[in-house]
Amino acid sequence: MPVEKAEKDVQTLVGQISSKEILLPEIQRGYVWKPTQVAKLVESLYRGYPTGSLLFWKTNEAPATRRVAIGETQDKPAVQPLYLLDGQQRLTSLHRVLNDHREAQIVFNVETEAFQNQSAATEKDPRWIKVYEIVRPGAKQFPLVGRLHEAVPSLDPDLIGERVGRLAAIRSRAFHMEILTDFPYDEIAQIFVRVNSGRPLKTSDLALATLSARWPGTLEKLEAEAREWAKKHYQDLDITFLTRALTGTVLGRGLSTWSHGRLIAASDEELEAGWATVQRGLRHLIPLLRENLKVSNSNLIPSHVALLPLIVLLGERPDEPMDEDTANGIIYWFLLANIRNRYSSSADTRLGQDIPAARESEPVKQLLGNLGVRGARIEVTPQDLVGRTVGSPYFFLSYLGAKHAGAHDWWYGTEISATAESGQKLEYHHIHPQATLKNHPGSYSKTEINDLANLAFISGTANRRISDRSPSDYFTDQKQPLTKAELAAHFVPYDEHLRHADAYRDFLNARRALLADAMSALIDRYRPKWLDEDVTAADPLAGCALEFQLFQSSWDSSQIVARATGEGFEWTGSLGLAELEAAIEAADGGLDSDIEISKEIVPIRVESDTLTIPIGPFLVSGTIESWRKTLDREKGDAQPLSQCPGVEPRPWEVEPIPFPVTNIE
Template sequence: MHVDRIERSIGKLIDEISDAEILLPEIQREYVWKPTQVAKLMDSIYRGYPFGSLLFWETDEAPETRAMSVNGAGAEPTKPPLFLLDGQQRLTSLHRVFTDHPDAQVVFHVENQKFQNQSAATGRDPKWVKVSDVLNPKASMLRLTQRLLDACSALADHEIEERLSKIKALRDRRFVMEVLKGFPYEEVAEIFVRVNSGGRRLGTLDLAMATLSTRWKGVLTQLQSESEHWLREGYGGIDVNFLSRALAGVVLGRGLSIWSHSKLRQTRDDELERGWKVVQRGLRRLIPLLQSRLGLTRSDPLPSMIVLIPLVVLLGERSGDDLDQDTSNGVVYWLLLATIRTRYSGSTDTRLSQDIRAVRQDDPIRSLLEGLDIDTSRAEVTERALRGRTKESPYFFLSLLVSLANGARDWWSGAELLPPTDELPKLEHHHVHPPATLDSTRFDKAMVNDLANLVFISTQASKRISGRSPREYFASLSEADLRAHLIPLDDALHDTENYARFLNARRALLAEAMNALLERFRPSFLDEGPAENADPSAGLALDLALYGTLRDGGRIGFSASGEGISWAGWAAMAELDSAIESARVAGLDSDVTIAGESMPVEMIEESLQVPIGPFLVTGTPEEWRAVFDRELETARPLSAFPTMETKQWHGEVTKFPVTSTD
């Protein structure tokens, strides 16, 4: 085994991709770069900045491959190919730009020497030239220069020619290549994961996928085929990552860990094949159940896809084809409560391990409910639990389910809320009382965006409302239209001045409907148990408020409240934003100063956890990003930041989902 170090021009590498002399092994992920990243890469190469090396594997093993996201590749190679391990995003992007791919229309402004993706504005400005036109071997520099002169460029003709020729010369810039020779597939997979980890801790899912592909060649093709099947069914959330985790869960009997890597290596082919059949069978039992019992015709409303995996194991390993009523009810009941309790908001794989063990017990539903601490009680949703919740909370999902169960449809058009179609429109929601009608001095953003003020209607319906109060536009809706969306019918509540009373009344209707939904599926063995709040965080609140911007020293204020809790503090907006991005992009831990004390921002499994006063706030990096971006939209001037008496919290800390913040 050895490593060769050579150099090759960009033009030569692009030709080799087109001739199928560079291929992707199946352990590679999909192409994910955005147009802005492609334009920045072109800019870096143009300016002579370093643009990294490439890692290849030369082998006689002929591993399984996956297609590159480029034009024209697929010819039969005339010589043994090289397999690309590191540099897929860069090489794919360059190939796309050089070959005029429709998703890589990079243009160059000859005067300010700027690259960006083509837009309507650049299309109207003749001083922008498409990079692929310059790179075309048959392109005439004379004609391009004349075209820019005709566009009244302020540059002299020789300056234009120099800049265009500099782009033309990009084809000759050279990559440093390292080529692994004589390495077995298993070791190459390990190298791939480490190289592509970007300095972060090795992801357990990365390790699992790489190991599965080496242990069972062709597995990613099977996963992709299964994923495409469910995409056609509306369940795009059942992607390759989900299926890999589900397969590992069945085979290992637990969530993923670094330990999983070596364990998967020892798994026999027949065990992997048997596990894959369990996953497929479980999905073909679970998804129709969710579609028929909850009206959940697609996966995008689900707050977490991980919550499905224990149920896939349970139903996939169950003998017989018929699913009895008690089991089907119990499956749905657990899914609803696990969602309310944000079961997988932190320590994902630890919880998954517990739940997979539970479904393999003699009484799986009871065992699953024991994991939620409600095996002897009846869970109920209270009005208090709904107070201050927004669209990021799990109750948003439940409000959709009760609207579906109530026969709700889009106002005026009558369209379905979740149409079962291949071309899935985005689930939409809008305000009953539009923000423009509410007095901002009386009702803060949390009250305006309260879950009780949201209904599932289309943009067209929202435009018809057009900033009018319910008092005006309810007149064109029937009582049945309002009841279906659980809108209180009391006329007095439709006036803006009674907005707070409207929220209370609608929360009561939502809570009643949510409890009726739980009642439909509650296992009979819980009938005699005492009632218990379905949400342990009910009555607790964490309000976030942003002041200023990321550029002017903006701050984010925290205000925590609840029984025996009253706390306030703040952090620098840029510091928290940087910590979120470090976790989201690279999985890196950070520190943020909150209330004058340095607090750890840690990635625990797939959850980003931050101690904020009395709460350990948890959620995926993507959930943190969504909440932060939500607050940015309503940020107030930095001059409005209130005088805040902050103090460190020294009491008990309670886990609190970031999606439940106001």
């Protein structure tokens, strides 16, 4: 089958997108590039670096398409369109830059030749000029050079002119094109998957591409379903989640790099039955969680993967009444799967165990057996809560405990709600404010200050009203004092001596005891009666904690100091921020890598979108997005590199304990 070869410049390609002569087939994922990536692309064109080729498909089939993310209405093409298979992110980015899109305000520093997205600082600095001002149609270079020379008089005007001219010339940079002709849609989908298998394209994107080819109209079905759940505050049931759910239902396991091959072999009947299961399962599961467990917003749920086996269970369950024990058993497993971090690592493998279990004759018993808690009574102890913070699944339990206890907001007097808006929108509040603890003589650590036992759920208005006041002050506010009953519903001890920062550690111990009792009672409330009374199953991470502290510098390598503690051990090590960020980016492309931690090279393992790194006593796992959020949080709390303590390299020689990245403080 013929493959045409051609070259076209940037300006011509951008014009063809505007005139709808270049379209995106449905198999393409959405536009995902960030402004930083757009800036790097423009810089590569400016410096003459290779920017890759483009792959197109020419056909008379008129396949289903999705809009290019350029933010404007497109006219019907006057000629036969080309369907873009590889190069969407680059061409969409260039179209945005050359058309002054609000999310592609790339600027150029004429002195340093740096590129970045527009900011408040660059707007005020005359050395920075918007790229669009140079590449737009009809731009006159001479006035621009004069203006820039006034801004940087030390810079030779000829050099400024040369740089401006080189930037304007990116419109003429040519891209090599390969155009596939006469290929059928299903074969094009396979080519798309193969072309992108070595790129930073997630398995969910590849699965969606394959589903779109095997089952035309898939994207439209997923988008419509996602919109309906978003209206009900379950916005995390998005296209990616629904793709995972459909794939898991059809294949009986989680996503992996071989999923697209199995999906190609699936029959239309299997795909239709799988989608019916997903829709029916969600329509039974979400009301059960929302009404019985009071989970009114999907952003409360620590692991959305834990929904997948339950979707299969309820989607394929016979149409008959559900008894109380079965309903409770489903919620019981869901709670335990979350607090035991069932899918924090090896999610694909564990879904391969749990989805088939959900199809057994006694699915809840089978699922609990997979968790290893079929007969055990689960009890949360105060020790389980030591070192837990907002990333921990116990944070989820603390909200549910307060919700079930009828906790009210400390300003509006209404019951706390995860769907409240405006001033009543729910926030977590430091009962003892950070400001009074950070420089206290008690030397409270960051983990202690942000401990779960110091967090309560109140409205944004109440949080701002309290601000940095001590509980010894705002608990007894003359205008609106908090009663013993109001504090008890939030499991806050009423003892007056615990309201002072000097007694903060005693406060944590007292509140952990109250929270642990409430969490145990909540879990026990859903424990099916048919479960045997047996020994209490302990949390394997009880008393374990991992704390990161970033020490940053603009002139030297930033370092992360990691401190791990647990029953009978303590370990401190260090790792480079840049190395860890590079490893996360490599993982996003599906690549394993290595990283140096405390002078020892350790392997980094990637499975689907999960990244696992051995850090001292722990085997730390989580999604790539969770790792990024962890680093973003640390950057917001970074200390100067000059304050970084010396860390003696100490390899860990014992088998590491699995530890979720969301538990890192």
